[in-house]
Amino acid sequence: MSFFGKIDFNTLSDTDRAIYHYLSSNSDKVPYMRVREIATESHTSSSSVMRFIRKIGYESFSDFRKEFRGDDSIVTGQYSLSFPTLTPEQFTRNLQDKLQIIAEKIIECDNVILFGIGNSGYVCDYIARRLAILGCNAFAMTDATYPISTKLKNTADNMVIPVSVSGMTTEILEIVSGLTKEEDMTIVAVTSDASSSLSNMADYVLDYRVERYRINHHDDLTSQIPCIFLLESLTNIVASLER
The missing domain is CATH 3.40.50.10490 (Glucose-6-phosphate isomerase like protein; domain 1)
Known part of the structure; x- marks a missing residue:
C-alpha cells in the first residue's frame, strides 16, 4: 500500500498508531468504508481518523480512499511484481x-x-x-x-x-x-x-x-x-x- 511510505512513525501518537494498525490489518475493507466506520472499528474518533489522513499527506478522505482502491495488490489479491528496493x-x-x-x-x-x-x-x-x-x-x-x-x-x-x-x-x-x-x-x-x-x-x-x-x-x-x-x-x- 502506497500510503505506508508517507508515514514517519516517530510523529505518530498512540491514537494514530491505533488507526494505522487497523488500516494495515483491514486493507481489503478500507476502500469501501466511511470515516465513521473506520473510527468505530479502530476505537478512535472521526476527527482523529481525518487528522491521521492529513498527517500522512492527503487533503481529503476521498483522495486517500481513491489511492487505496487503486492498489490492485491489496484490493484484488494480486501481488505487485515490482522489485523492492532499500532506502x-x-x-x-x-x-x-x-x-x-x-x-x-x-x-x-x-x-x-x-x-x-x-x-x-x-x-x-x-x-x-x-x-x-x-x-x-x-x-x-x-x-x-x-x-x-x-x-x-x-x-x-x-x-x-x-x-x-x-x-x-x-x-x-x-x-x-x-x-x-x-x-x-x-x-x-x-x-x-x-x-x-x-x-x-x-x-x-x-x-x-x-x-x-x-x-x-x-x-x-x-x-x-x-x-x-x-x-x-x-x-x-x-x-x-x-x-
Whole structure:
C-alpha cells in the first residue's frame, strides 16, 4: 500500500498508531468504508481518523480512499511484481552504531538463538547458519513449543533475537516475556514496528519500515529484504570483529 511510505512513525501518537494498525490489518475493507466506520472499528474518533489522513499527506478522505482502491495488490489479491528496493529512510539514523554494539555482544555470548515463525523462521535459519560459520554457537528456533528455558537453564551470557514483522505475534511474545526474567539474557528485537509489544520487551531494537502485503487475508507476501539486510549487516560486522 502506497500510503505506508508517507508515514514517519516517530510523529505518530498512540491514537494514530491505533488507526494505522487497523488500516494495515483491514486493507481489503478500507476502500469501501466511511470515516465513521473506520473510527468505530479502530476505537478512535472521526476527527482523529481525518487528522491521521492529513498527517500522512492527503487533503481529503476521498483522495486517500481513491489511492487505496487503486492498489490492485491489496484490493484484488494480486501481488505487485515490482522489485523492492532499500532506502536509508527505512532504517534509523544510528543504525551502524547500534549494529556495532549488538555485534560486540554476540562475540561475548555463549549462545545466540534466533526465534521466528513462518517466513521469519526461514530468515532465522539463514542468519543462524551465517553466525555458525563465523564460529558463534548460534541456532534457529522456529517451534514456539521448544523448551528453550530448560535448554538455557545452566548457561550464561545468552542472546535471543526474535524476528517478527509486526512485533505482535502471540507465540513470540509469550516466549520472549518469559526470557526477559532470565539472568544474563539479552533480547534483540527485529521488527517493522518500533513501538510494538516485542520492541517494548527488548534491550535493543533493530527496526525497519516495509509495506505489508497480504492476499486471501492470511497469506503473507511482505518482503523480508529489509529484515535480511539488517541481519546480514550484523553478521558482517561480527565477521570483521572475528578477524
